[in-house]
Amino acid sequence: MGAWGCGTPPAGVVSPELTDTGVTFRYRDSVAQVVQLSGSWQSNFHLRGQEWSSNTRVGRMQRDKQGVWELQVPLGPGRYEYVFLVDGRFWRVDPSNPQRSPDGPDGWVSLLVVP
Numbered sequence: 112m113g114a115w116g117c118g119t120p121p122a123g124v125v126s127p128e129l130t131d132t133g134v135t136f137r138y139r140d141s142v143a144q145v146v147q148l149s150g151s152w153q154s155n156f157h158l159r160g161q162e163w164s165s166n167t168r169v170g171r172m173q174r175d176k177q178g179v180w181e182l183q184v185p186l187g188p189g190r191y192e193y194v195f196l197v198d199g200r201f202w203r204v205d206p207s208n209p210q211r212s213p214d215g216p217d218g219w220v221s222l223l224v225v226p
Contacts, residue, residue, distance in 0.1 A: 124179060126207040127223050133185035134225065137207065138195045141178025147171050148182050149202075150193035192220040 126137035136148050148170040172180035172195075180195075192212050195203045204211060205221040212222040 124207045126205050129225065130183070133183050134223065135181060135183045136172070136193070136195075136205070138172065138180045138197075138203070138205065139178055140180065140197060143174075143178075143180070143197050145171065145198055146174070146180040147196040147199075148184070148193060149196050150184070151191050152184065152186055152189075186223075186225055188225050191223045191225070193223065194220050 124137050124139050126135070128135040128137070138146055140146060150170070170182065172182040174180050192214075193205070194214075195205065197203055202218070204219050208221045208223070210222040210224075211219040214220045
């Protein structure tokens with residue numbers, strides 16, 4: 112499922128990053144047209160049965176000039192699973208986060224525990 116697997120994360124990308132207002136997720140891909148964050152928290156509609164489309168705004172990330180996509184999510188304490196959806200076709204684990212959780216027999220999701 113994931114780009115980079117459990118190897119070395121891309122240089123300079125910190126993800127997930129705990130902040131005073133939540134968690135900042137980042138994903139580097141300078142050629143992607145759309146990157147969306149899909150997670151197990153209540154406000155993320157993708158894992159609540161809603162279909163993803165190019166018009167989906169929940170979890171849609173913003174790209175900077177260096178090709179790093181970013182989204183801040185207000186998350187409280189808990190255990191969360193998440194992946195990135197790249198261009199509506201490719202599911203990717205967070206290459207900057209070595210924590211993983213099994214996602215069925217064929218894949219993995221990234222794991223985040225907020226204290």
